[in-house]
Amino acid sequence: MLLRSLIFFFLIASHGFAESISEHWSKIEKKTKAEDWEGAKTPVADAISEYPNERDFRITEAWVWRSSGNPEESLKRIRKAISQWQKDELLKEQLSYSLCSVFDSLYRKAGYKREQLPKEALSIAEEAYQAKDTEWSTNIYGISLRMQKRFKESVQHYQKGIKKYPNAKYYPEELAYSYLEPADEELKKENPKLAIELANKAILLLPENEWANLILAYSWQKLNPEKAIPYFEKAAKLNPTNEHTIPNMGYSYQLLIEYWIKNKENTKITKNFPIIKNYSELPAKQGMSFLRAWVPIADATEEFESLVEFLKKKIIKYPDDIELKILCGSVLNKLNMKQRRSDSSLADSTQRESNRYLREGMELFEKQNPNRLSFKGIQLPLNGKIIIAAAFDGGGTHSGFEKYSYDFLHVDESHSTLRPNTKGTENSDYYTFGESIYAIEGGVVLDTKDGFSDNVVPGEISFGPGNDLQILHDNGLISHYAHIKKGSIRVKKGQRVNRGEKIAEVGNSGMSYGPHLHFTVVTKDWISTYYEWERLKIKTPDQIIFGSQPLEKNWVIEK
Template sequence: MITSKLNSRLGFPIALLTLFLVSVAGARDLNEYSNKANSLIQSRQWGELEKLMRQGIRDFPDKEWMHSTLNYALREQKKHKEAVEQGREMRRNWPDTEKSANTLSRALTSAASAAYYDGNFAGCLELAEEARQLDQSESSYVWSGNALRKLERFQESARVQEEGLTKYPTNPWLKPNLAATYAAWGKEAEDAQDYDPAIERYIRAHELDPDQSYVLFRLGRAYRAAGKFEEAIKTFKKGRDTFPDAQEFTRAIGYTQLLRFRSVKETASKKELENLAELALQDALKEKDFQSAEYLVTLIGEAYTQTRNADDLRKAMKSMERVFSDPVPLWDSYGRQLYILHRRQGPVPAAAKEESLSYRRKAMSEYERKHPGRPLITNLPLPLKNRFVVWAEFDGDYMTHTGFAKYCYDFARVDASGQPLRPGGKRLQAADYWMFGEPVYSMTEGKVVSVVTDQPDNNGGEYGSQGNSVTVETEDGYYAFYTHFKKDSISVKEGQNVRAGTKLGLAGNSGMSTEPHLHVCLYDSEWVSLPFRFTPIRIKSPEGSKLTSDPLRQGWIVEAGG
């Protein structure tokens, strides 16, 4: 009866009044929410902060800072999608405030960052651009520029990041990211052989981030490809001095000097060429090993070959021999170059040939002593399918079959009587040989890693330099090398996988060859030849006919397929 009267006087049931009083007594005021939120932020309890702010928003739905703090908690928990949705709702409720714009922008750029690292560059760009339209924040420029770069929209990326860098010159990410954009944009131009814009972009990348060695290396490479050898050498030397642990700069200097020499060797005077050789020698003597000075050694050899100066070639070799920690590869290189120097002038004098062979053999003997247990490759199929003669055996009296090329053969097709010339053919006329145009087949499975096919075929005793060739890398990490192919006859391409028996091309007379033949070797990763054996084959020799898998000897005739 009393309760009924009280309900009537207050206008609502006493039970509801009791619930209201309990609720008011348990509610936090704004200061309590603020203090508790700060405490949770300090202790990085993001899940608890989210719960607190959701409760606070129910109690005080018009407090913008609570919505912003909730978004912060969601972002820290990497709830990116939820944070973006909540940020957009907040923006709808407060469409004109800076806080709502900044909150949504942060949610968008956090989501953009996650999309970027997930490889979703288009999604990253969409989110970052929405953020950039809101408040042009630092992060929006960072992620828009990065996404555009990954999408290979380099010009747009550079424009966005340049604008961002102007607005935020102290941002720690914009400069290196913009440098990466210019570097990638430069490489695009370099790959298209558009070297002037490539150089400009690499220069800008280096200005922005001088600590990146790869940018300086690419700049030197672009200068070199454009034929600006002096600028390239200067750039590579700067890289060598700035990044002393980056060995690629030292080799690049030597290679660039070699290319500069080759660009002028047919037009420069003897004195100019030998001056270049002397400069190369001075640089080579600053190095401690052959590998670092390899291109310089090649330049010295080619220069003195061009000027026919065997004495100064020998003196240069002796100087480097005293400096290099391991002279073995120098001996091999010198022996080869000395032979070529004399061969370009005609028949090689006996003394020069002996000196050449002795240096190359000394090099290989020492190399094999230092590397015992090198593999023997067995059971290979023949690279030719018709009868052929062995013109050069392993470690024979030919310069190209000694030293590091010790385990190489020369083969030439012959007729039933053992003759290499077709009926009525003339010696030193390439097309008159049975071997000219003979199909050559791969001895191994593997991937074609190098092809040269544009060198002319020699006639009349001419003697070239580089021959048309194919190199196949096997799964076991060694290389099968075939050379002297007929010009434009190679039928495989770089990157192509081949099987044993795949046709590679047609035999010819290119390179260091006066008569058509096939030069074939197997090499290890250091480009030192490896011994190998064929499957048992029938051979004819002065001693008779036999089936053998022994190393082939000079003068033997191989009945291919026999």
């Protein structure tokens, strides 16, 4: 009896009286209700130490560690508990929560950029969903499906989730993104019809979503620009700070104006012109995109005066806008051409004003953009005896952003551009009409236009569009060949061409007084840049020289 009493006394002295389960819960709840997660760890650990087979303490342990911001430790501890109770559904639910918490932690560390999530996040999401189908695990597993581009599965997954968790407010949004992400991919792959089909499903779920409206806008822009405009307008209202939306809406109007002019739908032009003019008031690129829609209207009607007046007023408001100066100079140049039909003195004055705007704009641009890409040693785009009809910074279409441009024509031994016994009243009177044009360097055809008729009467200016093509070269520069003869382009968009390969023939299409080749080299912003030729034999008014330097007006090249 004495021995048992001594043993009991020793146990009490060593360990104290064991606390009841309810007493442990009381201590734990005091900390958790105060959201003192760090403070809750000690009473939870004490409870598990005294009652290692009490499952609910293990569940609470996982919750406390998750809430303290350490989901990895929470996961470690709940896995240990599951090894003891392998089929316990509540523990599986906690496992799912801990896995979801780890996924969210990884997502947060990746700055919510899916492409930066480690691959382990995918398996974590799948395990969380398999452990227990909860509102949380359903969502992160759906996200992981989208990350793997398993979009059809993601759609089915969220549709099922919406039925099971009808109060999950963010599920419709996630389902919408399961449509929008593949829609965006289809748009990039030039599949606008499929992009529209998918985006329409998304916009039913998220009518106020900017991305959904933009995908529909860009997709319709490729198929029917008129249908694109309402979506651009909606996107602009949803996010006025997106600097690309309004300019792209302006581009849709440009496409529409070209189409309406071609099909003589003047009523639609008249109806939409006030909208175009109103948006043209906007500063910088936003207004510029609508001004570019105004220009073809002015070209078709030859109403250049009102556009010039508008541009001059806007330049006073935005004196440092380079594109505005260049555009004003360009429209003034067209006005000069129109005036030249009846009043050459007035036309000369307008031409000087045009050149001033063009040169001021390009001078500002080149000061702000020194050391631009340039070409050296390129091949002349024509063969034979060639005269330089217009050279670098020659005014009009050879100044401003087209400063580094040439006009080329073929001539005979006496440097005449006309065939014997002709008067220059027909295109065929000119040696150059129908002559071959060659690629100045190897590259890929960027774009072509080949459906516009040549001007019938040389000497009579036309302000309509013409045939041209561009080649993107390996150094990133683009060669541009204009006024091409209708039906003569021998290459297609995307085709690889070699240096010296025939690509088209000289024509008289577009804004042209007579048959010639207008040639320039531009950077990807479509602004001309400096270039030099291969070594050429050049006949100046005074002598014959050999060189690759910039050519001057009236020099003759023998190639």
